[in-house]
Amino acid sequence: MSTNKVNFSSKLGLVAATVGSAVGLGNIWRFPGEAANGGGAAFLIVYIACVFLLGIPVMVSEFALGRGGKSDAVGVFGVLSPGKKWWITGLIAVVASYMVLCFYMVVAGWTFEYLWQSVTGNLYAPDAGETVGSLIDYKARFANRMHAYIQEDWQPLVNTYIMIGINLLVLMAGVQKGIERLSNLLMPLLFVILLVFCAVALSLPEAGAGLKYFFAPDFSRLTAKVVIGALGQAFFSLSLGMGILVTYSSYFPKDTKLTRTAITVSVLDLLVAVMMGIIIFPAVMSFGLEGEAVQGTTLVFVTLPEVFAHMPMTQLWSVLFFLLLFVAALTSTISIAEVTIAFFQDRLNMRRITACVAVLLPLFVFSTLCSLSLGSLDDVRIFGKTIFDFFDTFATNILLPIVAMTTCIYLGWFAPKGFMEDQITNGGTVRSWVLRPLLFIVRWVAPVLIFIILISPLLFAV
Numbered sequence: 008m009s010t011n012k013v014n015f016s017s018k019l020g021l022v023a024a025t026v027g028s029a030v031g032l033g034n035i036w037r038f039p040g041e042a043a044n045g046g047g048a049a050f051l052i053v054y055i056a057c058v059f060l061l062g063i064p065v066m067v068s069e070f071a072l073g074r075g076g077k078s079d080a081v082g083v084f085g086v087l088s089p090g091k092k093w094w095i096t097g098l099i100a101v102v103a104s105y106m107v108l109c110f111y112m113v114v115a116g117w118t119f120e121y122l123w124q125s126v127t128g129n130l131y132a133p134d135a136g137e138t139v140g141s142l143i144d145y146k147a148r149f150a151n152r153m154h155a156y157i158q159e160d161w162q163p164l165v166n167t168y169i170m171i172g173i174n175l176l177v178l179m180a181g182v183q184k185g186i187e188r189l190s191n192l193l194m195p196l197l198f199v200i201l202l203v204f205c206a207v208a209l210s211l212p213e214a215g216a217g218l219k220y221f222f223a224p225d226f227s228r229l230t231a232k233v234v235i236g237a238l239g240q241a242f243f244s245l246s247l248g249m250g251i252l253v254t255y256s257s258y259f260p261k262d263t264k265l266t267r268t269a270i271t272v273s274v275l276d277l278l279v280a281v282m283m284g285i286i287i288f289p290a291v292m293s294f295g296l297e298g299e300a301v302q303g304t305t306l307v308f309v310t311l312p313e314v315f316a317h318m319p320m321t322q323l324w325s326v327l328f329f330l331l332l333f334v335a336a337l338t339s340t341i342s343i344a345e346v347t348i349a350f351f352q353d354r355l356n357m358r359r360i361t362a363c364v365a366v367l368l369p370l371f372v373f374s375t376l377c378s379l380s381l382g383s384l385d386d387v388r389i390f391g392k393t394i395f396d397f398f399d400t401f402a403t404n405i406l407l408p409i410v411a412m413t414t415c416i417y418l419g420w421f422a423p424k425g426f427m428e429d430q431i432t433n434g435g436t437v438r439s440w441v442l443r444p445l446l447f448i449v450r451w452v453a454p455v456l457i458f459i460i461l462i463s464p465l466l467f468a469v
C-alpha cells in the first residue's frame with residue numbers, strides 16, 4: 008500500500024488551504040438566499056448548530072482518517088482496515104468529487120468571465136441603442152448579459168478551459184509550492200476584500216434595515232425542509248463527504264491538532280457566510296432591490312452588478328467583488344481536483360505531473376458537456392435533468408451523504424480500536440474534553456442525521 012510523503016509546510020498554510028476549499032460559492036451565493044428564505048437569524052441559529060454539532064465532528068473524523076491513514080481517499084481505508092471493503096467508500100468519494108469538479112469548473116469559468124468583464128469595463132458599457140443618461144433598465148441589461156455570457160455556447164467554454172489551465176499550473180507545482188503557496192496568498196486577500204465590502208455595506212443609507220432583515224429571527228419560516236436544507240448547506244459549505252478533507256489532512260504533520268484545526272476552519276467558513284449576509288442585505292435594501300434575487304447566479308450576476316452600477320466607482324467595486332468570487336472558486340476547484348490526483352498518484356503510482364494531466368484533461372470533455380447542457384444541449388436529459396444539474400444533484404445530494412455517513416459509521420464502529428482517540432489526542436499528548444462528546448456524535452448522531460438528509464428528497468418529494 009503506497010502512502011504519500013508530502014506535508015504542508017506550516018500550520019498557517021494548512022489552515023489556509025483547507026479554508027480555501029471550504030470557502031466557495033456555497034458561502035457566497037447560496038448562503039444569503041437560504042438565510043432569507045429560512046427567516047434570517049432563525050436560519051442562522053439552526054445553521055450554526057449544524058456546523059458545531061455535526062459539521063465539526065464529521066470534519067474531525069475526515070481529518071483523523073486522512074492524517075492517520077496518510078494516503079489518498081481510497082488508500083486510507085486499505086491502510087487502516089486491509090482486506091476489508093471499506094475502500095469502496097473512498098472510491099465513491101473520488102467519483103463524487105470528480106463529478107463536482109466537472110460542473111464547478113464551468114462555474115469557476117463564469118467568475119473569470121465576470122472578473123474580466125469588470126476589468127475591461129465592458130460589463131457596464133451601455134448596450135447598443137441604450138442612451139446614456141436615460142432611465143436604464145439595469146435588471147434587463149444584466150439579465151441579458153448573464154444569458155449571453157453563461158448560456159451561449161462558446162464564451163463559457165473558453166473560460167472553462169482557462170480555469171482548467173490555471174488549475175493545471177497550480178496543481179503541477181505540487182502541494183507545498185502550488186496549493187499551499189497559492190492559498191497563503193489568496194486567503195488573506197479574500198478576507199481583506201470581504202472586510203472592505205462589509206465596511207462599504209455598513210455605510211450605506213439603509214444598512215440598519217438590511218441588518219434587521221438579516222438578523223431579526225422569523226421562526227415561522229423554520230420548516231423541517233429549511234432545517235434539513237441547513238444541514239445540507241453545512242455539509243456542502245464545509246466540503247465534507249467528498250474525500251477532500253481526507254486528502255488534505257493526509258498532508259497534515261503529526262503534531263497538527265485536529266479538533267482545533269477543524270474548529271478554526273469551520274468558524275472561518277461560517278464567518279465568510281455571515282459576512283456575505285452583512286454585505287448583501289444592506290446593499291439590496293439601500294438600492295431598492297428587495298424583491299430581487301438574493302441567491303445563486305441571479306444574485307451575483309444580475310442583482311450585484313445593478314448595485315455596483317448605482318454606486319460611485321462602479322468598476323472598482325465590480326473588480327473587487329468578482330476577484331473575491333474568482334478566488335473562492337479557484338481554491339475550491341483546486342481542492343476538488345486534488346482528491347483524484349492523490350488517488351492516481353498513490354493507487355496507480357503515477358508521477359504527480361502525469362496524475363495532474365490525467366485528471367484535468369478529461370474535463371475538456373466532461374466540463375464541456377456540463378457547460379453546453381445549459382445552452383444547446385439543454386434537451387439532453389438524465390432522469391429529467393440537464394447534464395449539469397444531474398452531476399450536481401447526484402454528487403451533492405446522494406453521493407456526498409452516503410460517503411459522510413459511511414465514514415462516520417466506519418470510524419465510530421469499525422476502525423481499529425482506539426484509532427479516533429489516538430488521532431484526536433495526538434497519541435495521548437493533547438488533552439481534549441471534546442473527545443467523548445465527539446465520539447458519541449460520530450457513532451450515533453451523525454449517521455442518523457445524515458441518513459435523514461439522504462432520504463429527505465423522498466420525504467418532501469422534491
Ligand code: PHE
Binds near residue numbers: 029032107247342
Ligand atoms: N465548499 C465549497 C463551497 O462552499 C464547495 C465545495 C464543495 C468544494 C464540494 C469542494 C467540494 O462552495
